[in-house]
Amino acid sequence: MGLKRVHEMAIARNIVNIAVAAAEKEGAKRITKVNVVAGELRGIIPAQLIFSFGLMSENTIASGAYLDLEIMAVMGKCKKCGETFVVRDYRYACSRCQSEDIQTLSGTELRVKDIEVE
Amino acid sequence: MKINVMTDILEANDRIAAVNSDVFNKNRNLVLNLMSSPGAGKTTLLEKTGEALKGKLRPGVIAGDIETSRDAERLQKYKLPVVQLTTGSACHLDANMIASALPHIDLKEIDILIIENVGNLVCPAEFKLGEDYKIMMLSVTEGDEKPLKYPLMFRESSLLLINKIDLLKYTNFNLKEAKTNARRVNPDLDIIDISCTTGEGISDWMAWLNQHYQKKFGAKTRA
Numbered sequence A: 001m002g003l004k005r006v007h008e009m010a011i012a013r014n015i016v017n018i019a020v021a022a023a024e025k026e027g028a029k030r031i032t033k034v035n036v037v038a039g040e041l042r043g044i045i046p047a048q049l050i051f052s053f054g055l056m057s058e059n060t061i062a063s064g065a066y067l068d069l070e071i072m073a074v075m076g077k078c079k080k081c082g083e084t085f086v087v088r089d090y091r092y093a094c095s096r097c098q099s100e101d102i103q104t105l106s107g108t109e110l111r112v113k114d115i116e117v118e
Numbered sequence B: 001m002k003i004n005v006m007t008d009i010l011e012a013n014d015r016i017a018a019v020n021s022d023v024f025n026k027n028r029n030l031v032l033n034l035m036s037s038p039g040a041g042k043t044t045l046l047e048k049t050g051e052a053l054k055g056k057l058r059p060g061v062i063a064g065d066i067e068t069s070r071d072a073e074r075l076q077k078y079k080l081p082v083v084q085l086t087t088g089s090a091c092h093l094d095a096n097m098i099a100s101a102l103p104h105i106d107l108k109e110i111d112i113l114i115i116e117n118v119g120n121l122v123c124p125a126e127f128k129l130g131e132d133y134k135i136m137m138l139s140v141t142e143g144d145e146k147p148l149k150y151p152l153m154f155r156e157s158s159l160l161l162i163n164k165i166d167l168l169k170y171t172n173f174n175l176k177e178a179k180t181n182a183r184r185v186n187p188d189l190d191i192i193d194i195s196c197t198t199g200e201g202i203s204d205w206m207a208w209l210n211q212h213y214q215k216k217f218g219a220k221t222r223a
Helices: A007-025 A046-056 B009-025 B042-052 B069-075 B097-105 B151-156 B167-170 B174-185 B203-217
Strands: A033-039 A066-072 A077-079 A084-086 A102-106 A108-116 B002-008 B030-036 B059-065 B080-085 B112-116 B133-139 B158-165 B190-193
Touching: A007 A033, A007 A046, A007 A108, A007 B002, A007 B009, A007 B112, A033 A046, A046 A066, B002 B009, B009 B097, B030 B042, B030 B203, B042 B069, B042 B112, B042 B203, B059 B069, B059 B097, B069 B080, B080 B097, B133 B151, B151 B174, B158 B174, B174 B190, B190 B203
Parallel strands: A033 A066, B030 B112, B030 B133, B059 B080, B059 B112, B133 B158, B158 B190
Antiparallel strands: A033 A108, A077 A084, A077 A102, A108 B002
16 A cells, blocks of 8 residues: 555545635635544544645645644434433443443544635 | 635545445445455455355446456456456545446446455545445454454444454454454444355355345345
């Protein structure tokens, strides 16, 4: 497997495309910051994503922008007792009643939240 | 100035995957995205599946291979319709690659289309291809802690095939532990033990395929 082509690279390319499109729509000249939200389950390696973002943003208005990555914990909601809890160590069971009938609330998101532009 | 964006990063991929899915549904294809580490036995499973389905459901394969067409050559011996995608150094297939393969395969002649993803436990889980189900293959020559190391892939899969169980006695792979770990990540996961060498479990795999084909399309009506 080519070390340069990890999933962070494909994700970084999409981040740049999304950020540039949003900035151009508002007539911005330069992107200074991109805020990204990634669920813990996405298995994103922050350093790898930031490195990839640097490469993919070269020669675009996002070049030199700061990439802020917010990692979201895996949250579950029990369908039996309604408890909301953080899923730790991939234990998909209610922390109060131990039921395994739970709904996952977060942990797989992957989106560009907002950008800062000049 | 701050601009609110709130755009899903894989939206472009997911949109193409939805189009692929429409094409598959129109052609009455049950589509499976088969994922594993390199060497878990995906291509051998496809060979066995082609044999076992003979005269029943008609299989087809889209195979993703990094540099060579070796997998496709192996499968052509079994007269399976195969499209080979050479992915270069890419570590996963994406929806666009699948879309580009579709003109090269006669979907009307296929009941079960298996997409053999690139051998990798991280990247393929991120990219929807337009499949009905993701299937994960783990072999007993790997570790039984794999589900906890690569949770997204196990979480997103509907079926786990534990392959090479004929080799179980030569390894320190704990089958029970592997299943406990996998179900911890995904309590709804179906699990089948198989050996593509001895044929053990292949009939259970066939039953799973039949059941899920019927769930999607009802009993098979075309020959």
